[in-house]
Amino acid sequence: MMLQPLAAEIPSRILPVCIDAPVLGNQYVSDRYWMLRLDAPEIATGVRPGQFVLLTPSQTPGEGPSLPRPMAVYDVDRADGAIDILYGVVGSGTTQLTRFRPGDRMTAVGPLGRPFEPPSDATRLLVVGRGIGICSLTLLARERAERGHAVTVLLSGRHRGAIIGADFCDAVGVHARQLCDEDGSSDVESIRRLLVEQYDPAPPDFVATCGSKRLLALCRDLGRRWTCEVQVSVEAHMACGLGYCHGCAAGEVGRDEESPLVCATGPVFRVS
Amino acid sequence: MRATSSEVVDVDLSVELGPLRLSNPIMPASGCFGPELASLLPLERLGALVTKTVFTAARSGNAAHRLTDSGSGSALNSVGIPSPGAASFRSQVLPRYSAHGTPVIVSIGGLAVDDYFSIADELSMAQFAAYEVNVSCPNLERGGISIGADPDQVYRVTRGVVDRAAGRPVIVKLTPNVASVDETACAAEEAGAAALTVANTFVGLAVDLRRRRPVLGNGTGGLSGHGIKPLVLRLVWEASRAVDIPIVGCGGIATTGDVAEFLVAGATAVQIGTATFSRPTTMAQMLDELPTQLTDLGCRRVADLVGSLQA
Numbered sequence: 001m002m003l004q005p006l007a008a009e010i011p012s013r014i015l016p017v018c019i020d021a022p023v024l025g026n027q028y029v030s031d032r033y034w035m036l037r038l039d040a041p042e043i044a045t046g047v048r049p050g051q052f053v054l055l056t057p058s059q060t061p062g063e064g065p066s067l068p069r070p071m072a073v074y075d076v077d078r079a080d081g082a083i084d085i086l087y088g089v090v091g092s093g094t095t096q097l098t099r100f101r102p103g104d105r106m107t108a109v110g111p112l113g114r115p116f117e118p119p120s121d122a123t124r125l126l127v128v129g130r131g132i133g134i135c136s137l138t139l140l141a142r143e144r145a146e147r148g149h150a151v152t153v154l155l156s157g158r159h160r161g162a163i164i165g166a167d168f169c170d171a172v173g174v175h176a177r178q179l180c181d182e183d184g185s186s187d188v189e190s191i192r193r194l195l196v197e198q199y200d201p202a203p204p205d206f207v208a209t210c211g212s213k214r215l216l217a218l219c220r221d222l223g224r225r226w227t228c229e230v231q232v233s234v235e236a237h238m239a240c241g242l243g244y245c246h247g248c249a250a251g252e253v254g255r256d257e258e259s260p261l262v263c264a265t266g267p268v269f270r271v272s
Numbered sequence: 273m274r275a276t277s278s279e280v281v282d283v284d285l286s287v288e289l290g291p292l293r294l295s296n297p298i299m300p301a302s303g304c305f306g307p308e309l310a311s312l313l314p315l316e317r318l319g320a321l322v323t324k325t326v327f328t329a330a331r332s333g334n335a336a337h338r339l340t341d342s343g344s345g346s347a348l349n350s351v352g353i354p355s356p357g358a359a360s361f362r363s364q365v366l367p368r369y370s371a372h373g374t375p376v377i378v379s380i381g382g383l384a385v386d387d388y389f390s391i392a393d394e395l396s397m398a399q400f401a402a403y404e405v406n407v408s409c410p411n412l413e414r415g416g417i418s419i420g421a422d423p424d425q426v427y428r429v430t431r432g433v434v435d436r437a438a439g440r441p442v443i444v445k446l447t448p449n450v451a452s453v454d455e456t457a458c459a460a461e462e463a464g465a466a467a468l469t470v471a472n473t474f475v476g477l478a479v480d481l482r483r484r485r486p487v488l489g490n491g492t493g494g495l496s497g498h499g500i501k502p503l504v505l506r507l508v509w510e511a512s513r514a515v516d517i518p519i520v521g522c523g524g525i526a527t528t529g530d531v532a533e534f535l536v537a538g539a540t541a542v543q544i545g546t547a548t549f550s551r552p553t554t555m556a557q558m559l560d561e562l563p564t565q566l567t568d569l570g571c572r573r574v575a576d577l578v579g580s581l582q583a
Contacts (some may be wrong), residue, residue: 015311018552056550062345062498062526066546093341107551109312237339239347239549244306244324246351247339258332258354264308 003232003269005260006117014046016112016242020105024082026098031162032089033132034098035074036106041081043110047073049140050208050233050268053110054241055085057096065093070238070263072136072210073111075168086164088132112241113267116140119229122206123149126199128219130156130186133211134165136233136267140208142172152204154179154195156186156212188214195222204228209271210235220271230271236262283563284573287319287541289518290441290466292402294319294375294541296562297574298531298555301522301545302379302404302445303351304496307368312552315372317559319541323361323369325381325406328390330357335489340478345498345526347546348476350490353381353406358394366398375401377443380433385419388429392436402440405433405465408447408472420447420472423459430463441466443520446511449475453507454514461515469520469543470511474500497546500524505537512538512579526554528561532569535577 025037036055043053052072058064075084089095100106118125125144129137134155145151153176157163160180169176179186195218203226209219210233223230236248243264260266285296299320306324307315315321334352342348356365369376378400382388388405407429408420419425426444434442444460446453448471457468473494478487486492501524508521521539525531526547534542547554571577 018312058345058550061547061551061554062501062524062530064345065341065343066345066347066497066550067339067341068550091341092343109552237337239339239349239546240304240306240308240552242306242308242312244308245304245549246324246333246354247349249333249336249338249354257330258356 002272003234003260004272005265006114006231006268006270014111016110017042018107018109019043021108023100023102023104023106025102026100029086029164033164034087034089036085036087036097036100038083038085038106038108039081040083040108043073043108044076044078044081044083047076047083047111048115049143050116050136051111051113052136052267053083053085053108053112054238055097056107057093059105059107064096067093067237067239068109068241069093069097070112070236070241072233074135074138075142076139086135109241113263114265116208116231116233116268118144118206122229124202124204124206125149125151126195126204126207127151127153128207128209128215129154129165130211130215131158131162132164133233133235136210137208138165138168141169141174145172145174151175153177154191156180156215158182188218191215192218192222196225199226207231208233216271223271231268232271233267234262234269235267238263282572283566285562287574289402289443289520289541292375292441292466296559297535297541298558298562299377299541299543300548300555301543302406303353304545304548307371309548309552310372313556316374318374318555320375320377320401321369321372322377322404322543323365323379325353325355325379326358326361326391326395327353327355327381328358328387328394330360331355337487337489340487340493342476342478342495342497342499345524345546346495346500347497347549348478348488348493348495349473350488350493352490355381358391362395362398366400370399377402377404379404379406379445381406385425385428385432389432389436392433396436396438400440402443402466403433403437404443404445404469405429406445406472408445420456421450423455426456427459427463430460430465434464443467443469445469445522446471448472448503448507448523453511457511457514461517465517467518467520467540468511468515469522470508470539471504471523474503496523498524498526501530505533508534508539509537509581528558528565531558531562532565532577535574536579536581538579538581540574540578
């Protein structure tokens with residue numbers, strides 16, 4: 001699987017800011033997922049689908065987790081200047097994030113990374129996400145649907161309660177199909193048959209995916225079948241989010257050159 | 273809290289590292305900083321800018337994962353010092369540091385003693401204020417750890433870089449992974465170092481219980497962050513008593529109070545690394561607070577606090 005950096009120049013990028021953002025809400029959603037809403041107009045103004053923010057789990061310097069957590073921007077309210085972060089509680093940092101209450105402030109840096117860049121003439125989008133990876137895709141689905149593009153979303157999860165994004169898709173008028181492990185519907189070969197049947201007559205012109213290596217491989221295969229652009233958002237542990245620390249590169253021993261940085265070259269890459 | 277003029281009168285933040293005079297003692301730690309921070313942090317306010325370690329040839333970093341949280345404000349990393357190489361550094365990277373008008377300290381590294389001389393030769397015509405010689409990165413398969421732990425090798429590397437530094441001060445960044453930091457500190461001083469950075473990261477290991485494997489792709493990594501602060505304070509205290517040249521304290525500094533503690537323990541300046549990750553504005557906040565901190569401690573100058581530990 002080859003991941004290629006997107007074009008060298010980032011179109012109309014705004015510089016990231018570091019703010020102590022007031023927490024507007026922080027609530028349990030389902031399974032291990034929580035929804036955080038931050039008052040962050042500086043970030044909400046310029047954030048684009050696929051970009052992320054770094055959230056600092058501890059407001060006391062030198063205490064708690066030392067590394068900020070990279071989080072996709074799930075949704076944005078540009079009028080109110082708010083961003084929504086849907087996060088999974090998996091370790092000490094995300095556990096600490098659940099302790100923030102409305103009125104608290106949380107250090108946030110963003111918007112960071114390269115957004116999805118569908119071809120300029122793309123109007124038929126297929127969006128395939130699994131688990132927490134769906135959070136990198138929701139804003140793309142919403143903004144494209146609002147432009148009148150044909151958007152289909154596949155939401156995969158371990159079980160029904162672990163599928164996120166369905167309510168969001170309903171609310172923004174995007175057709176979403178839910179797939180889960182417990183009834184076998186998330187089986188990759190089943191999804192392949194489903195998509196081939198649905199799209200072979202009129203293939204999509206852009207596929208975006210996040211959250212599963214098996215689904216990424218499927219999207220790559222289908223992209224070749226349909227000759228369409230496939231882009232993936234990649235996850236990694238990060239420290240700086242800006243590209244100077246090189247903590248997020250998937251380095252390979254013996255190479256002369258440094259590998260692409262997930263934070264600054266990505267997190268969105270072209271799949272070939 | 274920002275200092276106000278009514279609270280703080282004429283506090284002198286300037287410090288001297290040998291012939292290198294800095295407007296204040298706050299600078300980033302190598303590897304934990306880059307010009308990419310310019311939109312988040314006023315780089316012109318810092319005492320100095322310290323580059324990521326440069327090697328003669330381009331090199332990749334280590335295999336993923338390269339980072340893991342260690343709790344207590346600490347992190348373990350095995351980034352492994354990727355470098356664009358000397359030529360690209362001079363033409364592409366160094367100008368981005370120099371653009372801010374702040375003294376630039378170039379960190380250099382090598383996998384063998386002669387590598388340090390090569391990189392110093394290659395950079396001799398470039399414009400920057402000082403060298404920081406990284407003899408102590410624990411991540412390299414060869415070189416770093418053995419050079420930094422051996423006083424004779426530290427002497428040779430330091431001497432050779434001093435001879436090629438075209439008059440620039442040479443700061444040597446020591447490894448903490450030694451039985452006695454005094455010996456390597458004295459070796460660097462005898463070889464002509466203008467100052468010492470104390471210290472690099474401690475070698476550590478994180479275990480993935482389910483996989484029964486190291487969490488980091490390289491196996492071991494360097495421990496940094498607030499959890500190592502007491503260990504480094506002790507090293508700074510010991511090194512400052514062993515040598516007559518200034519010490520730059522580095523390790524676990526997250527607050528202005530931490531800065532003051534390092535000054536008291538014997539550091540003349542400090543470097544901030546891991547704390548910048550969780551809060552990119554950390555160094556600016558320290559500069560805002562330091563005058564008040566010094567005033568509260570009855571000091572008019574940074575120098576009044578340096579090495580004032582009563583023990």
